[in-house]
Amino acid sequence: MKILGIDPGTAIVGFSILEYENSKIDLIDYGCIYTDKNLPMEERLLIIFNELEKIIQKYSPEHMAVEELFYFKNNKTVISVGEARGVILLAGMKNNLKISEYTPLQVKIGITGYGKADKKQVQLMVKTLLKLKEIPKPDDAADAIAIAITHINSFNNLQFNTSFSSNISTKALTKTKMSAKEFRELMINK
Template sequence: MRILGIDPGTAIVGYSIVDYVNSKMQLIDYGCIYTDKNLPMEDRLLIIFNELEEIIKKYSPEHMAIEELFYFKNNKTVISVGEARGVIVLAGKKNNLKISEYTPLQVKIGITGYGKAEKKQVQLMVKTILKLKEIPKPDDAADAIAIAITHINSLTNLQYIPSNSSTLSTKNLTKTKMSAKEFRELIMNK
């Protein structure tokens, strides 16, 4: 199964291609689609649509997992991101992808098991789950990878559990917030 993960935006659209074969996840590619803020919105949307179609044609994913919109302080931002999401979903539908949507909370829980996880904690888990040497950059692409992993987990009912989970320390679980270092120590049992 091949998943196209999408972190929508107007200036930057993060994307990822993740395979799930024989109960193993493999990162195939990731990156961003960029548009110039000085271009008219219709031109930016066309760039997003065309580049996304090229990615779909190149990698032939079966599924598209996209982040749902959440509350923005700026109404203009939410409208433009909504327009970008629209052309992204259109590109997926036009290419017969199975489309699923996930809230930021669902992604945090799907990756870390903790709904209040910090962005750095999510990124660290992406690195750990996929056994990468470093955290993927830029953040928009890392978010798209997390969305694809969340989709795989939701389809297969998986949740990442470290191999040393029987000795997992719970000393910091009473905190409502923990640093990325504390989270790493908790997960890696160091």
């Protein structure tokens, strides 16, 4: 499975391509799409869309993981990043990608296991998880890698939960509340 991770923005859009196969994550490519702040917004959005389409066509990912918007102090910034996210989501839909969105908190927890981790801690975990010699640069690209890894972790948890829960017989449930001991016995005797 190939995942396109996206850290949205208007001046800089971080991207990553990860391949996940046989419980192994390979970093295929990463980088940024840059737009000139002096260009009209519609031109910047077109650049983002066209460059993203080139990346999608080059690597043929099946999934796109995009960071959700979070609180901005500047309303103008949140609007422009929202417009960029719209273009990014459009490119994903147009190319039939399965799109998932993750909040910054979900990414921090998904990478470090700690919701108050700072950017440096997330980047160090990306480096460690992928066995890289150095932290990927620039920060936007490292964030895009973290978003893609979060998607892989989320995808694995969903698969585990789905297969695990489908193996449990509800016929064995005789009451709505049970002790931890009763739960363990149910799991062992499924």
